Every structure is written in structure tokens, then in C-alpha cells.
Amino acid sequence: MNIEQPLLPGTSLGGTSPRAVWDGFHAPRLTQARRLAGLTKREVADGIGVSAAAVGQYEAGTNRPRPELIPRLADVLDVPIQFFVAGRPMGKVDSSMAHFRALRSTSGAQRERALGFVEQVWELTHALEKRVQLPPVNLPGFTGGEVSPGAELPEDPVGAARALRQHWGLGDGPVRHLARRMEANGLIVVAPAEAEEAAAKVDAFSSSGLLRPVVVLTPNRADDVYRYRFSAAHELGHLVLHAGATGDIRLEREADAFAAEFLTPQKSIHPLLPRRVDLAQLAGLSQTWGVSVNSLVYRYRELGLVSDATISRAYQRLRGLSAQPGFAPQSVRGYPGEQPVMLSKAFELAEQDTGLTIRALAAELAWKPARVRELLGMPDSRPVLRLV
Incomplete structure (x- = not known):
């Protein structure tokens, strides 16, 4: 750094x-x-x-x-x-400091563009943090965190997920408002608009190479709130488990295991899973726990509850239901608690307390005002004059 x-x-x-x-x-x-x-x-x-x-x-x-x-x-x-x-x-970030959710399908140019985006997110955060006190970083395993000395998580994904839930006081039930929960513990979470091409063409990714961890949840995830939440938990797993290590399929599998246990703890979800893979019952559990039915079916496999053949048949049936209510993707726009707000709220507070304006912030950063609005998630609401 x-x-x-x-x-x-x-x-x-x-x-x-x-x-x-x-x-x-x-x-x-x-x-x-x-x-x-x-x-x-x-x-x-x-x-x-x-x-x-x-x-x-x-x-x-x-x-x-x-x-x-x-x-x-x-x-x-x-x-x-x-x-x-x-x-x-x-803040300078290179590829050794970031985890990409779908590394193999992401080109080098796309990764470079996304890393530049992370650098700008950090610069914006730094400018706001000079004026507003943001939540302290409370993430064991993150080397730049502000947790108490000796706060450590187990190295295995399942143990780390359980320990972090305990550290954050989440109990054993569903994790509500995951993006806001991450922000409350000092993580920078951003969900770029479709117009932000620097991040829109890659899958979810995260970086632990700056003074605050950054998680970027890209637009292709926002069309499915459960996929979006799993991606957020996956990146959280990278941040606590894989500091200084990237680009390994084993690490991606560990982050998936962390996310599954973090969102659906074994001791809580196991007694609730029907003995037979009943998709109607799983649809109800999906809404309660904020995970997809697909993810719950996969939990059967992870917990060794049914055969692989049964899992395959369940997935075939799910494909036929993919457009039906209870099974169709739901946009994250319908879930305000899953949309990050820390940076926009910090700007609003600085605006009220110090008179900060978009134009002044843009001048300080040497950006165009439209770029500041874009990263804050605050599009210009003025009507557009069109001459024909």
C-alpha cells in the first residue's frame, strides 16, 4: 500500500x-x-x-x-x-490485493479497471473521513483493523464464520441487512450503478490492501438479492481468511464455505431442512434466511444429508420453476437494508455540518462532479435540457 x-x-x-x-x-x-x-x-x-x-x-x-x-x-x-x-x-491497489468472485471469466483489462475503481472509492472515503467519523473497522483477520489485540478467527472457513457471527453478536438466526451490517463494522461496501463500467463488467470483488477493507457488489448481482447477499458473504470470507493470497480456486471454495455457514449456520439450518428435498418448504426457508433455494439444496450436499443423484434431480426441478413466484430472482432494489449507504450518509452529514458541496469535493479530489455523484450513488436529479 x-x-x-x-x-x-x-x-x-x-x-x-x-x-x-x-x-x-x-x-x-x-x-x-x-x-x-x-x-x-x-x-x-x-x-x-x-x-x-x-x-x-x-x-x-x-x-x-x-x-x-x-x-x-x-x-x-x-x-x-x-x-x-x-x-x-x-491509495494504490494491485492485483495481489484483490479477490475477484469469477477470476477466470474476468480479463486482465477488466481487473485493472476495477482496481482503479477501488482506488477512487478509497480516495472518496478518505476525503469524507477527514470530516466525518466513520465506524471503526471491526474485522478480525484484517491487518488494518481496529479490533482489540488478540482478536483472531479460526483458519478453517466454517470455524471462522461461526466466530465472526459471535464477534458481531449475530446469534444463530438469519442475518438481516447484511450490507448495512458490514458497513456498521467499518467495511466500505459499494454497489456501483450500471453506468459504472469500471466495475460493472466484473463479478463481485474485494480488497484488503488499503486502510479499510472494500467490497464491491456489481450490478449483475443486484438483479438477485439472494445471489447478491451470498456474494457479500463470500467476499467477507476472503477478507478474514485470505489476506495476502489471491487467485486460487481453493480460496474461492473456502470463501463459499464461509458464506454458507455465515448465512445459514449448520446447527440452526440442519433441523429446519425437510428430510426429503421439498422445494416448496425450501422456498419458505429461503425467504426467512435470505438465501436462494439453490443454496439451500447445496447445503444438503455440504451436510451429507442426501445423495448426489437426489441433488441433481432437485436442481433439474428448480430450473423448471425459475420463473415462478418464490423461485424467481428478486432485485436488491426491493431490499433497502441490503443497499450500502455509508458514503452517501457521510457526505450528507458533512454537507450539514461543514457546508461541503459536490463541487467542492470534486475540486478536492480533482474529479468531475458527475464522478463524485456516481460513486456516492447520488445521481443528478435536475431535468436534462435537450436541444433538437
């Missing part, structure tokens, strides 16, 4: 000239902007009329783009020219 120092006193981002940006040009910001835009060095080079090798030199810090090229760079990458100025806090 690399956290840069705050902007030096007397330095202003407002009204910065291309020459001033050239004087304070910060190579990692160019890399971040390119990752966020999802562009290759060749594509950036073509956009500003230089060679790909030249862009490589700009990013390596061995050369700087000429002042007259900087507005072109900003235009190609859709950032203000002030974005490239050094001195603002920057």
Missing part, C-alpha cells in the same frame, strides 16, 4: 494551467486514469498523437507529456487536467 502525502499548503487545483500541471505531473495518476478509462497505451497514444512508447515513458516517470498535450490527455481519459497533479492522497 502506498498512501501519498496531502496537498502541500498554498497549492491549489482550481484554475490550474497546463504548464502548472506539467510542473507537478504525477505519473501514477496517468496510469490510474488510463485504467479507469479502460484504454491501452496505444489507444491513449493515438488519441493524443504520440507513440505508445511515449505514453509508457509518461507512466514510468522517465518523461512528461508536453504542456500542450495535457488537455488532450484529460479529454481522452475524461478527467480534469488537475487530475494529473501530484500531492493528493492516493
